[in-house]
Amino acid sequence: MPLSPPPLRRRRWTTSRSSGGSRRWCGWPRTPGSAWWPSFRPRPRRIPSRTGSFPDPWPWFCKKEKTKSGKIRQFRFHFLLMLNEFLTDLFKGQTGKALSLLESRPVEQPVPPDVITMLRLAILQRDLNFLTCQRLHNLWTRWGRPALKPNATPRKVLLLSDFTADNFVPLVTLFCAAQGVEAEVILPGFDSIEQTVLDPTSSLYRARPDIVILFFSDHWLRRYTGNAALVRHSDLEQAQETLSNLVREIESNSPADILVGNLPGRAYPLPAGTVAVKDRMGWNLAVTRFNDWLARRSSTRVHVVDLAEAVFGAGGRQAVGATNFLRARMAYETSGTLSTARELGSGIAHICGKTHRxxxxxxxxxxxxxxxxxxxxxxxxxxxxxxxxxxxxxxxxxxxxxxxxxxxxxxxxxxxxxxxxxxxxxxxxxxxxxxxxxxxxxxxxxxxxxxxxxxxxxxxxxxxxxxxxxxxxxxxxxxxxxxxxxxxxxxxxxxxxxxxxxMRLFNAVSLSEEDLKRSSRALKLREQRELQSSFGNIEDFLKAIQVRLNVSPLNVNNLERVVQMFQKTNQFNLTTRRHREDDLKQLEKRGGNVFAFSYEDTFGSQGLISIVNLVPEDDAVFIESWLMSCRVLNRTVEQAIFSFIVQKAKGKRVRGEFIPTEKNGLVRNLYPGLGFRNISRDEPTGTEYWVYDGPGPGSEPPKHFTTIQES
The missing domain is CATH 3.40.50.1000 (HAD superfamily/HAD-like)
Structure with a gap:
């Protein structure tokens, strides 16, 4: 049985007496001739320093060398060595030592992928302290704030709080970047939640944010309940009604998603926390009931982030701002600030579809x-x-x-x-x-x-x-x-x-019906792959599984899943427009149509797998958006959907756009493969414009093996 190679030895620099004290590279992980020994010994680049020049231990991401046959070989050996050392320090909890490797490296543009990898992995570590986060933010800024995930989603975030939250702005920005969201965080005035929400001319409505965060401390709740050990039911209901009115006002006047944090415990606990007598209850019981009510308030646009769990994971009462509140009206100590900022970043990423799947x-x-x-x-x-x-x-x-x-x-x-x-x-x-x-x-x-x-x-x-x-x-x-x-x-x-x-890598602030069924549907796909291998050709397999598509317009039953797909789908997405609920409703008001396609075969349902937005024009039908789940690729589903589009065009031409991104190269040739002809291309953006005039002489519409039913 082949053995996995043992862990790589740490690289090091030593001084050679035989070379007059010059530094040389040591610590190769294998002896010459072994399977893991590199077939070349690279010549280190030399970079200037204050003490002269020395070999650069950070070569390029990939080394390329021509072999005798003329082929190009790529070597990732140096990156492997360097990353092994970085990960060793990182997972030992020595994050500061790991960051020293990055801090000693000269800035390069474009940013090499190895730098992006190390920055992101360091940000995701849970044992960070405040100074380490500052170093990470400075490093990220020094390298030009590169996107740490491909196809990053830009979002404008407005943070409303009843306490001093200035230190949250860089932290939320950093944690969002690690999960693929380019967040611009806006912070209105101190303790101005009600004034900002209720004033139609405030920064909340002028800035037009994509996400609004309502961030409360226990001091906000005490404005309604008082400081007594027992809380009146009527006072708690008044606080709930106030928050409901604030959320309702934002929903009515802004298309933004709303992220509300639940309440952690107090820095100084009150006695009789779980007592319930007549019309009063203990403080802990009141907070529990408030958080339970808040969780049931969540909807398509309103999401609740679990800050109580974040504070508990950061040390509980020690993370709540006992000292910082007295000095600067901050609701959390540094450990609590880091933990809650990470939780907010995770919630923002989930709203944007940037979650681990x-x-x-x-x-x-x-x-x-x-x-x-x-x-x-x-x-x-x-x-x-x-x-x-x-x-x-x-x-x-x-x-x-x-x-x-x-x-x-x-x-x-x-x-x-x-x-x-x-x-x-x-x-x-x-x-x-x-x-x-x-x-x-x-x-x-x-x-x-x-x-x-x-x-x-x-x-x-x-x-x-x-x-x-x-x-x-x-x-x-x-x-x-x-x-x-x-x-x-x-x-x-x-x-x-x-x-x-x-590390909170699988956090969620909302779930759709599709999320709940994803695992069972993935198992069906695995069974289909095993069955497909027994067929001689793909056509016989597709005929055997009897693929059926059900088409429905945008409605209350599929709205949540449709919006989720617009946020998450990257590869089969011709325009990558991140439509939200209000965008889709505006499109329908202009005469457009949103069609949702659900997939089913003999193995069962795969749920909603594709969305097509069609906008009628004078002499054509315009495909404003077309996206599809990659799990049903290579089943002629896209050909079947296109035949439905042609049917809806009713003899008119069909126009389409392809807007290239980092991730949608999969569909670059979709339109020409369906019989479209290219009419123009916008050079600055790379956007391509295509038109379908109908099948040409002697040609046939794209072939498919799918039954389509419209509901």
Missing amino acids: ALVSDWDNTLWGGEVAEVGSFGVECGQESPDALGYYMVQEYLKSLQPLGILLAGISRNDPAVSRIFDDNPEMALKLDDFSSLQIGWNPKSESVARVSKELGFGPEFMVFLDDSLYEIAEVLTSHPYMDAVLAGPDSQSTLARLTR
Whole structure:
């Protein structure tokens, strides 16, 4: 059985006496001739410094060298070494030491992907202190504030609070950037929530923000309930009514999404917190009831972020502003500020569709203790019999609990495919084989396995989290997929569970019906892939599964999912217009139509998979937006949808646009493949304009094997 390479040794610089005291590169991870030894020894670049010049330990992201046959070979070996050292410091909790590697590197433009990877992974770490966050923000600014995820979504965010929140502006901006949102945070005057919301000429309505955050402390609630240990029911209801009126006013006068934070506990607790007598209740019970009422107030545009959990994770009462409130009217201490800012950034990212959709996990020493190939299915540690086994069982339980949230699970293991039987053979496993939406078991590099998982699940690695117990494997994957996020497992199950939960990578502020069914639908797709391999050609397979599309206009039943798809879909998206509810309603008022397509075959339903916006013109029909889920690609669904568009055109021409982005190269040739002809191209933006005049002489409309039914 091939062995995985041991962890790379840390690189170092030493002084050679034989060379007169000059510095030389040492610490290669293998001896010459081994599989992991590089076939070339690069000549380091030299950069100026105050003490002269010295070899630059930071070569380019990829080295290229021509072989004797003339082919270009790319070497990522240096990035692998450097990233291994960075990750070692980062996951040991030595974030400051890891950042020193970046701070010593000269700025380059465009920003190399390895810098983006290291900045983003450092921001996502949970054990950051305030000074480290300042260093990260300064580093990010020094490199020109690059997008840390591809196809970043710009959003204007207005933060309304009843306390001093100036220190939240750079932190929320930083945490949003790490998740693919370019946030411009606006902060109105101090403690002016009611005045700002109720004044039609205030900055809230002049700035036209995309997201409004209502950020309260317990002092706001005490304005209505007083400082007594017991709270009157009528006073609590008055506070709830006030907040309802504020939210209603924003909804009526602004198209922005609203993010409301729930309330944490007090810095100085009151006695009798859970007492309930007649028309009064204890303070803790009042806060609990207020938060429960607030959670039930959430809707398509109103989302509740769990700041109480963020404060609890940052130390509970120690994170609430006991000292800072007295000195500067700040609601949180530094630990609480960091934790709540991260939670707000996570909520903003979720509204923008920039959430993690899959966890790609290693198996050995990650989901269980030990290696199956050595100890067998019943020799691994997992179950209820020992503390270590129980810890790994809890890791599996946590991964299984993510599935109802729409988080898919993929398995990657450098092993014989037969080891997958462990999930059926060993009854102590919390996970079963059907819990995995994609399986890649074999001896290929894990970066190749991640690429296959991405293709099967229908979205890019930037929406995935990689979990592995080997720093080498994490570094190897990140060299090929620099926008993927990663978590180090081990050295024990408790550390794995702590990192997975505390980093808040799978946080959600709202869920659609599609999210709840995503895992079961992904399993059906896996079964279809297995069935397809038994057919001789794709046409026979498509005829056998009997694909059906149901078309419906925009309505109250599909509105939430339609808006969600506009925020999340990147690859099959011809214009990448991020429409929200108000945008779609305005389009319909102008005479346009929003059509939602749902998919079904013999394996079951895949739910809403495509949206087409059509706008009638004098002599044509304009495809304003066309997006589709990649999980139903290669089934002639797009050809069927186009035949529906031609039918709606009723003999008129069909016009379309292609606006290129970092992610939608998949559909660059969609229009010419459907018979469109190019009429012009806007050079500054790259936007292409296409028109379909109908099938030409001797040609036929695009062929498909799909039945379409309009409701």
